[in-house]
Amino acid sequence: MTTLSAGKRLKSAVCSTEIMVIAAPDGDVEITCGGSPMGDGATNGGAVDPGHAEGTAIGKRYVNADGSLEVLCVKAGEGSLAADGDALAVKDAKKLPKTD
């Protein structure tokens, strides 16, 4: 369990997924990828849990149910993301006018 802050980067222990925290709730939260806790990049020698194997897509934002946690996938992988056991969902892309 760790307290997260915006800008924090985490790596999957079981696949190539890397994320950056965009928004985090107060207090401790554990983010997992492929069923294993994410950290600073050390692999745990394990494999992606088949129950957490939907994969991550680069550039997609993932959020928890109440939207208090938002992360950005900066490197894709085979595992899927969860926070405190609940799967994170892909956030819909915004439609924005081009400004520059």
Added chain:
Amino acid sequence: MLLEMAADAFGDRVAFVDPVADSSITYAELLAAARTAAQAVHDSGAERLAMLDVSNLAIPVGLFAAGWADVPYVPLNYRLTEAEIDALLERITPAYLVTDLTHMTAFGDRQGVALTSRGDFLGMARGGGGDEDYRSMDPEAVGVLLFTSGTTGAPKAAVLRHKHLVSYIFNSVEFGAADEHDAALVCVPPYHVAGIGAVLSSVYSGRRVVQLANFSPEAWIEIARTEKITTAFVVPTMLARIVHALEGQESAHMPHLQSLSYGGGKMPLAVIERAMQLFSDTDFTNAYGLTETSSTITVLGPDEHRAAAGSEDEAVRRRLQSAGVPLPGIEIEVRNDEGKALPTGERGEIYVRGDQVSGEYEGRGSTVGADGWFPTRDAGYLDEEGYLFLEGRADDVIVRGGENMSPGEIEDVLLEHGAVEDAAVVGVPSVEWGEAVVSAVVLKATATQTELQDWVKQHLRSSRVPERIEFWQELPYNETGKLLRRVVKERLDSA
């Protein structure tokens, strides 16, 4: 990180094209070049990477290399005099300086300046394999140091940290949103915050960028057509010149141009209306932002442009002159001199709050309040629907006989007169009033001073009627389209 993602997801796509040098670079090549250059910058012992050059491939390489080497990137204005540049360089040494301007090579002899030519820099960067080490970018580290234009004094160095720049990109761009055929034409100079924003947002969206080093309307039109440009950003004076160059034609004949955004100064109503006729299939967006806010904070989108242009309702039509509504993650408030929030419709100073707002200057610290709000020094008001209207700088307010008035309000009325092409209103010292309201006007048809004074009197309180109006051939603007009020003031004052 932005570039790493782009190189990972669409590495083979062309990232930047320099038509003058007839060269280009892909996203994967750009990442490798930035990594290699970062090593050289790091080895040189420099604490800043300064770029004194027009748009070319070395610009994005330098910007990302600085981030990788963990030193601030400092783009310098090549239109300054040698003495002015010298004064800025002194403030950023020890620096690694890239320039290709032959008359600038004398800077290589300065203490603490390691000078490299553009050609050598690109050759070195593109010749290496790239450092593969994983480096975590510290969000708190300074990404860009940008000297403001300093129209009122010595240039201030605005500090933009990685967290501000990245936050701007995340708020305004969707990763990889560009189509493979999308191409952006970038003609703002690299030392302008819009130039930095254009590089970052194009990379994150995966767009091909075509660089136009020295703007001319003819070159812009030609490149837009031959390179099948889909998106572009211009400052108002550029759009005015493009529109002028297309005069007599019924259409701009740029079927690929999907979006054209503008900002960086006040857009004359006549120019945007004419542009919308010429580019009838193009989406127009007005973007308002400051250096200190990591570029754009409010936008007036394409639908609002069309709704305003076609409307009979005066309030809706006026919106064509609005800076629009805040981007996601941005809040806007208008406050009075005491810092109290003002109700809708009342004029005051614009305050902004959001993660992309820096408001920090080197050596002066942050000007952001404890409540997170940054005073922009721009004056304006919000209408009932939350649209922001700009009225020049808060410092430009004229105080006549104890009454505050904004020059923008009077200028707008003058510009609505059929004979007026352009107008500037300033306050000059007056024994009687403290400041007197005077104006310089550029005419497109005949009109007398009395006629224009009567016109203003019909629309505004009599205290706002300029007591003297001079007729000029043109008004002084800087190269990014900002009216040089100081110059107008001096000339009107000495008359």
